Amino acid sequence: MDFSSKLLENAVYEMSQLPGIGKRTALRLVLHLLKQPERQTENLSNALTKLRTMVQFCKKCHNISDTVLCEICSNPKRDASLVCVVEDIRDVMAIENTGQYRGLYHVLGGKISPIEGMGPQDLTIYSLINKVKEGEVQELILALSSTMEGDTTNFYIFKQLEGTGVKTSTIARGIAVGDELEYADEVTLGRSILNRIPFEGSFSNK
Amino acid sequence: MDFSSKLLENAVYEMSQLPGIGKRTALRLVLHLLKQPERQTENLSNALTKLRTMVQFCKKCHNISDTVLCEICSNPKRDASLVCVVEDIRDVMAIENTGQYRGLYHVLGGKISPIEGMGPQDLTIYSLINKVKEGEVQELILALSSTMEGDTTNFYIFKQLEGTGVKTSTIARGIAVGDELEYADEVTLGRSILNRIPFEGSFSNK
Numbered sequence: 001m002d003f004s005s006k007l008l009e010n011a012v013y014e015m016s017q018l019p020g021i022g023k024r025t026a027l028r029l030v031l032h033l034l035k036q037p038e039r040q041t042e043n044l045s046n047a048l049t050k051l052r053t054m055v056q057f058c059k060k061c062h063n064i065s066d067t068v069l070c071e072i073c074s075n076p077k078r079d080a081s082l083v084c085v086v087e088d089i090r091d092v093m094a095i096e097n098t099g100q101y102r103g104l105y106h107v108l109g110g111k112i113s114p115i116e117g118m119g120p121q122d123l124t125i126y127s128l129i130n131k132v133k134e135g136e137v138q139e140l141i142l143a144l145s146s147t148m149e150g151d152t153t154n155f156y157i158f159k160q161l162e163g164t165g166v167k168t169s170t171i172a173r174g175i176a177v178g179d180e181l182e183y184a185d186e187v188t189l190g191r192s193i194l195n196r197i198p199f200e201g202s203f204s205n206k
Numbered sequence: 207m208d209f210s211s212k213l214l215e216n217a218v219y220e221m222s223q224l225p226g227i228g229k230r231t232a233l234r235l236v237l238h239l240l241k242q243p244e245r246q247t248e249n250l251s252n253a254l255t256k257l258r259t260m261v262q263f264c265k266k267c268h269n270i271s272d273t274v275l276c277e278i279c280s281n282p283k284r285d286a287s288l289v290c291v292v293e294d295i296r297d298v299m300a301i302e303n304t305g306q307y308r309g310l311y312h313v314l315g316g317k318i319s320p321i322e323g324m325g326p327q328d329l330t331i332y333s334l335i336n337k338v339k340e341g342e343v344q345e346l347i348l349a350l351s352s353t354m355e356g357d358t359t360n361f362y363i364f365k366q367l368e369g370t371g372v373k374t375s376t377i378a379r380g381i382a383v384g385d386e387l388e389y390a391d392e393v394t395l396g397r398s399i400l401n402r403i404p405f406e407g408s409f410s411n412k
Contacts, residue, residue, distance in 0.1 A: 045251035
């Protein structure tokens with residue numbers, strides 16, 4: 001793409017560094033900003049810079065937070081003996097939205113993935129192990145995505161915790177509510193039969 | 207969506223003001239920036255702010271430019287008697303990419319659209335009329351999109367230029383190269399037959 005202005009070219013280049021944003025989309029976004037009041041671009045730039053420079057992570061669960069301890073960790077009504085291990089802060093938001101969970105979280109910041117050069121030391125796994133060894137945690141819910149990387153990470157954590165006596169569980173895999181059986185993949189359907197639950201229990205929604 | 211941090215919420219909000227970017231995508235983009243070196247966010251913010259505050263438009267064709275006259279308008283090799291009227295600077299880039307056009311451009315900055323509150327005074331139409339009245343322009347190619355707004359704008363410009371003696375033309379509408387006839391819409395196919403061209407002429411690609 002040939003640009004008529006270096007300033008434009010530079011803005012489009014930086015915008016296209018974002019994931020899923022190609023050069024054409026970047027150009028569309030940048031031209032949109034040019035048509036809006038200067039204020040909007042200023043607000044966007046300031047919000048991004050402020051977030052990037054002032055961002056803090058909760059000391060306990062590594063969730064993004066404006067305070068040393070996040071709102072969830074510092075809430076005395078939450079069950080501190082139950083910790084849900086997730087990959088990303090988006091997972092925390094998704095689980096919080098269900099309104100079903102009253103324990104705490106632990107944000108790993110990714111999964112073990114040798115291909116992407118992510119080892120246990122790049123994640124917050126050791127902080128999790130220490131937290132468990134301190135003794136307050138009684139159950140760990142491993143809620144990583146069920147990919148090879150997720151399974152590897154689950155297994156690594158499980159192995160590291162051997163002997164601590166902490167209970168580990170994983171979220172139920174099965175057919176999504178509203179889905180039709182005939183379209184489900186074999187692995188999920190197979191697991192949902194192996195891990196079937198008593199019918200009376202399937203309504204509990206407290 | 208409930209955010210664990212005001213800074214994050216603000217950044218996501220500003221990002222989601224961009225067209226086609228919803229809250230979820232905005233969150234994904236912002237979290238991506240958090241995982242990258244601070245430098246990247248800084249570069250993006252600076253590039254956007256710089257563009258927005260320092261942007262200039264070519265005095266002659268209204269294309270984005272770092273100089274008073276853009277590279278195309280100030281190029282003596284281009285044919286100044288031929289002006290292609292387009293909506294947007296993206297159209298200039300698209301036509302330039304074909305390598306087929308040696309004239310100048312005129313960027314309108316939009317189309318006449320009463321619904322969106324865009325009248326002729328919001329576009330660069332009067333600057334175009336003045337340019338034509340100065341006498342250098344001999345042919346005007348109207349290359350707006352063929353929507354109702356595009357047609358209205360074309361007709362408005364055409365009416366304003368009555369009596370100036372300038373030749374006006376419009377880009378050919380027809381079946382795209384490589385397309386199959388059976389999938390073409392009736393209007394396009396009908397027009398492509400009415401406006402058929404001599405077979406020998408159809409290869410010219412100089």
